[in-house]
Amino acid sequence: MKRRDFIRNTALASGALMIPSFLKPFELMAAESIGFKRLVIIQLSGGNDGLNTVVPFGDDLYYQKRPSLGIDTDEVIKLTTLQGLNPAMGSLREIYDQGWMSILNGVGYPNPDRSHFRSMDIWQTASGSNEYISTGWIGRYLDSNCVECKSPHTAIEVDDSLSLALKGISNKGIAVRNSDQLYRTTREPFFKLEADDAKQNMLSEDNLGYLYKTMIETYSSAKYINDTAKRYKNTFSYPISAFANELKTVATFINSGLSTRVYYVSLSGFDTHVAQRGQQNRLLKVYSDGVAAFIHDLKQANNLDDTLIMTFSEFGRRVSQNASGGTDHGTANNLFLFGGKLKKPGIYNESPDLKTLDNGDLKFQIDFRNVYATVLDKWLGVDSGLILNNKRFNPLTIV
C-alpha cells in the first residue's frame, strides 16, 4: 500500500470508529485511489476434477491414466495445442476468446491434505497445511483497516449461512440469499431493537457489545442491501439453475451500486468417486452457463472491468481414474479468473506435468496464497502481509 493511502485509510478508520458504520456517508466508502473493485469468489465444493475440466488432450499420458474417463480429443473445446475445455463448458469459449478468462494451472500448496474439510479449511483460512487459523482470509480483510470494511455488507455470501472464509475476529461478512426476506426477518419482533439502548451497548468491547454491534449492523445492512437492490430491476436472462440464480442475485447487487467488495457463491457436488462423467459434465454445464450469463450481465451494465471473478476448488483429483469410473481425492488444481481487465488472459502457465507425480498426484506450480496476495494487494488495495499472517507471497501478473 502506498504511504498516502495508508495514512488516509488509518485516519479515516480511526475517525470512523466513533460513528456507527451505517451512518457513514456513502461517498467515503467509494473513494479510494485504486478505484472501486469487486471480487466474486466461486467455490466448487467437493474437489472438482481439474484434468477433466481443462483437459490436457495433447498429452498421451492423460489418456493412458484415464483409459475410459479421458475425454476424446474430438470432443475437447481446444484452447491451445495442449489444453482445452470440457465439452460441457461450451458457453465459456466465447468468454475465453474475448480475453475475459485466465486459467492458472497447478494451483495448490505444500504438503497437500486430501481431506475435504481440512483442505477447504486451508483454502478458506489461507493457512499452511500445518497450521490452524480460526479466521477466514476475507474475514481478515474485513478486520484490516480498509475504509469500507466496517459493515457486514462489505462481504456478502449468497447463502443462508456464512462460510469461514468470511469470518474475521471483529468483523464478519453477511449471508444473504434473498435481500427482501433478510430485511423482513430483521424487522420481526424478536429482532426488535431498543435503539438507544443498543447503541450504548455496542460501544463496549466485550461480548455483549459485540452481540449488539452485530445486531445493529445486521439491522442496518439488511436495510441498505434491500433498499439499494430494489432500485435495480435485473431483466437479464439467466439459465435455470439455483447456481445461476445466485449469480443473478450477485449481479443485481453489483449493478444496483451496492458498496460490497467481496461476494461469495458456492456450487456443490464435485466429489465424483463414482460414475464421474455424467455428474461432472452436468455440474460444469451449470457452472459455465451460469458464469457466462453473469459475465454478459456485468458487461452490459458496464461493471465487468471493475469485477474480478475467481473460481477454486479445495483440491483436484488423482491423475489416474479409479475402478468405479470416478476419481479419488488429489492435490493441485486449476483456478479460473474472469474479468474485463485481466493482465494475462488465456492460459497463464504450463499445462500440468503428468509424468513427475507425487504419489500419483500433481505437484503444485503456484501456491494459492500467491493468488490471494495478488488479489489483496493489486485488486482490493490492502496490504496482503496484514492478512496472510505477515508472510510475503510474490505477486503474479494476473490483475
Add this chain to the structure above:
Amino acid sequence: MERLSMRQIQHLYARAGFGITYKDLQQLKNKPLLTVVKELFEKSNDYSLIDLDFSLEEVKGKEMMSEENRKELRRLFKQSTENLNTRWMQQMSVTDAQLREKMTLFWHGHFACRSFNPLHNQQLNNTMRNLALGNFKDLLLAVSKSPAMLAFLNNQQNRKNSPNENFARELMELFTIGRGNYTENDVKESARAFTGWGFTPFTTEFVFRTKQHDFGDKTFMGHTGNFNGEDIIDIILKQKETARFICRKFYKFFVNENINETHVNQLADHFYQTNYNIGSTMFLIFSSDWFYSSENIGVNIKSPVEFIVGLTRQFYVSYESTDMLLFLQRALGQILFYPPNVSGWPGGKNWIDSSTLMYRLKIPSVILNNGIIELAGKTDPEEEAQVAMMQKQESQIHRKIKATADWDHFLQDLPQSISREQLVDYFLAPDLNKRKYALLSALSESTVKEIIIQLVSMPEYQLC
C-alpha cells in the same frame, strides 16, 4: 466466601453444567459454597455411557465389498454417528451428571476428532466421559490409543521406515504443550516413538505392531533413549508448560475467555503437583473466590450446544424428531462429532455472525411458542460425495424445526408471586446495572410467559 448468591449458583451451574432449574436453585441458595460444589461433583459419579447398538453387520474389508454395499455402509455409518450425536444431546439435556457431561464436551473439543466409524466415535466419546474428571495422563494415553484418533491423525500409517508425523505434531501443538515449546526435531523423533501404534481394522482394538515400531534411540526434548509412545507422553507431562497449556484451556472454557495469568498459574501449579488430577483442579476452579467474581459472570458467549441444551433443559423441550437437534446444530455452526479441524471449535465471538445471531435470537421464541422455523446450514464437506450422487443439485437443504416446550412443568417450578425483576435475574446472566430498570419498564405489560419469551429473545440470553 461462605455462601453463594443465587446469581453465583446459577453461574456455577451454567459453566460446570448446562443450567439449573428455579426449584433446584431455591434448594441450594442457603447452602455453603463447598457443599454446593461437592454436591455438583457427587452428582457426576453416577452417569451413563452412550451405548448405542448400531446393528452393524460384520464389516468386511473395503476391497471385498461391492459398490452398492459400500454406499449402504457409508449411509449407515453417517446415520449412526448422527444417532450418537442426538443421543448425546438428549443425555446432556436431562442428565444429573451435568459436570461430567460438560467435561466430556470440553474434551470433545480439546481432542477434536472426526471418524467415519460410529463405533470408534462412540468408544472415544465414552473414554472421555469415563476419564473426564480423572487423571490427564490416563485420558491422554487412552485417546492416543483410540482407533478414532489413530485413524484421524494417520498414525495407522506411521511405520518404522516411513514415519507419519501428523499425530506426534498435534499431540504437542494442540493436545499438550502448545506451539513454541518443542522443535521440529522433537516432532520427527517422537513420531518414531509412535511407530507401530495402530488398531485392528474394523474393530475397536488398539494394537502395537512390533514389526513396524522403530526400536532405535530417539532424542526428544533433551532426553535420549529407546523411547516408545508412552515414554514420550511422560516426558511431555514432565514439562510444567503442559499443565499451564491445559489450564489455560480450562480457564477459557469454564471461567473467562480473557485469561488471567495469575489464576491460570495457580491452577497449573495444582494440576502439576497433583500429577495432573483433572477432578481436583476443576474443584479448585469452582471453589475459588475469583470464579464467582462479577467480571467472570455472564461474559462468555454460549456455544451452540450450550445454547440448545440449555434451552431444552430449562423448558423441558421435546422435538418432533431427533433430526431437529442436528438441524439446530448445523444452523448455529457446531455439530458434535464434526469439529471444523483438529484444533476444535474456536468459540467466543467466532460463533456469532449476522445469520447465526438471527437464528439464536429467533429460535427461543419459536420453540416456546410451538412455532415453526426453517433452518439452513452448510453442507459438511465430507458429505460432498453424497451430494455428488444425488441427481439434483441440493447443497442447501431447508429444514423445519417443530418443538414443544413443557410450559406446565416449567411454570410449576416458579413461585406464583415471582416478580419481573426475579425473572430478569433468572434468565439473563450479564450484569445489567442501570439498564435493568430500563429493561424492566420496557417489558410490555403481559403474562409471565410473554415476559419470559421476551427475555430469552434478548442478546443477553446468549451469554452465560
